[in-house]
Amino acid sequence: MKPSILEALEDIVGPENVSTDPVELACYARDASENTGMPDVVVWPRTTEQVSAILKLANEYGIPVTPRGAGTCLSGGPVPARGGILMVMTRMNRILDINVGDMLVLVEPGVVWEALNRALEPYGLFLPPDPASGSVCTIGGCIAENAGGVRAVKYGTFRDWVQALEVVLPTGEVLWTGSRTRKCVSGYDLVRLFVGSEGTLGVITKALLCVFPRPKHMAVMSAFAPTLKAAGKAIYYVMTRGLCPSAAEIMDKYTLDAVSKYAGMEFPECEAMLIFEFDGFTLADVRARLREAKKLCEASGLRTKVAETGAEAAEIWRARKSASPALARLRPSSLHEDATVPVSKVADMLVRVQEIAREHGVLIATFGHAGDGNLHPVILFDGRDPDEARRAMEAAEAIFKAALALGGTLTGEHGIGLSKSRFFTLEHGPVELKVLKAIKAALDPNGILNPGKIWGD
């Protein structure tokens, strides 16, 4: 990068917010996916004006800019595929307003999910979508990747909670779009265009989010399925009877084996464990829905166990939360996918994943958000063995294709990024691709913002 550009960047954000130290750059070349891209410079803007000035500069000189939050992305979104400027948003981390009356909060993009929810707690409010990385991930990243989580089955993903956005376009122009009202048909819904755009259309500098009253009661149960088919049936029944669980999770037997081995927990003999959680504002309502779900599970041939105490509920959740750590102990490397299928196809997908594991000679353990079809097949392998690594990649590809064949999507909540861009056209036709590219070109005529993502080049 030319010294004159670096000097200009230092003028914009101050030298303490610019780094070209190779030690620093190496640490910003990765996210939680397998992708790598070395930035030429890392900048930490603190204001919308600075973001705008950086983008103007980059746009003028054709320098790629990649926005980044906490770098917890599982698809390469914040990895600077073409080098250039990596713009880290974490120093814009103020909560600007909590409006209890309208149940709205205005935040900067670098606010950490957990910090926001902690700030909302005294008001009896919360922001429902709960990505697993909530202790560290930023709101800006959640919006850019349209993050979901366990509770998405009831409350939806970030898309459903973003009311308005301040966005700096790749040209440096600043845009405010959206409304403070829940209903709004005034013009195209640009908010939803930016949500999930993976940092390719603009840099979010402020977000107005709706929040929700924290439920007063919760009830949790586990259910153990003799077959994957029975598990799929139980999930389908619970999801289609209006019971609105706030969690409907699944862990297959490979995941359970790992959890019993490394978290010291015991489970009944089964092919899969389901967890259902119900939340609400009266105990009677929550209990009634749980009872109904229990009946439906039992009618599908599952053995159920309702948590009678807080400790029992915590123990059920401990099993789910131990899934990732336990699986990480099994093999040195892992690929975490999030292929998602319609809720009626969950059982078919689980069966298909196991067939794929056998066909490719790799171990695949699946857990995830069964209630919205968002499964997390984890392919476990040893990356130092090139043959096994190749088979793991091929299995991943087979999983994507299987999800699409069942009417699903490549990604439910992780994003396409770099990891899945090769497969993008399997899901999207030429006309749709043309529209997507036209939108991109309209907002980013010089293609400087997060290039190389989603559909590749």
Place this chain on the structure above:
Amino acid sequence: MAGRLKLPEAALTEIYRCFRCGYCRSACPTFAVTGSESWNARGRLLLARALLEGQLEPTPGLLDRLFSCNSCLACEAVCPAVVKVVEALVALKEALITSGAELPDRIVRLAEAVVEQGSPFASGAREFTAQGERPADVLVFAGCVTSELEPSIIRALEKLLDAAGLSYSVLEGPCCGLPLLKMGFRHRAAKAARRLADKLKAAEAELVITPCPMCFEMLLRYLPRLAGLNVRAEHVSIFLKRLLREGKLVLKRKVELKATYHDPCVLGRGLGIYEAPRELIWQAGLALVEMPRSKRSSACCGYGHLNFLAYPELADAIAEERVKEALAAGADMLITACPSCLHALSEAARRVARALAVSDITEVLTELV
């Protein structure tokens, strides 16, 4: 550089087990005060890979990132991949030292002072002989931080031992060597451990007690391996709890204040001792309020493993965050059970939280016998 760094297979496995989820961002104290990835556990493991794969050279800046790790284990408490980060980084630092990498000056001076003078607080070579009765029921081993920076802990312990009617001797200094071990100076740590072993043997005590969790870890875990000496050792929190239980020590007064307890990293996450100090606080009549980060998720004070001597600005900033957290929890008093934590937190409170009284648990009890 590539090829010259030799790491044990176990350490390599740990380094490559990290799947870069970044959850350590919520825990790493050096990340909390710098806000940049290279000072985070995930960053350090990425730097380890870059060194091993020959993409980066061990420049002073890179080594600062590695040596500034306080070995506080906070990252390990939140790591979903259960990576043994501290073990991996210690192995890497050992390999760097063996390979002849040019280490940061302050680290070199610190290691030399420990080996040559017996203490990093350079005040000329000393003898370090146990003072007091011999043979005694108890030997108080006060390592370098206790005797040089927080000697009031020793006086407090003497008073408590007098009250319990026990005979004792006191060994002030030398450095036990544990910080050197965590910095990757295995041979120098072994030298320090052997010197300590000689002093302990000469003191002929049945039981060695120490107020310092690092010294305690050295006595418990490493002295047998590094110096072939097995001693019966207790951290003062365990020892005092026992005296109270057995009725050998009786608290005659109670303090009615709101106190919070700072879990020292080595005592808590390192050795699993969370309850003994809390029981002492309870016995002292104090109302215990917990900080948001406590027990396994306790925050580091910044001074662990003598790191404050090499990276004082980082250490002080970390300590200031912690005393602010104690104040915000509504505590009048911040109690800890480690001389390094005591030093870090009392100095930080003097700067940014003057309303907060900071004490070691021994000092609190001494006032009550």
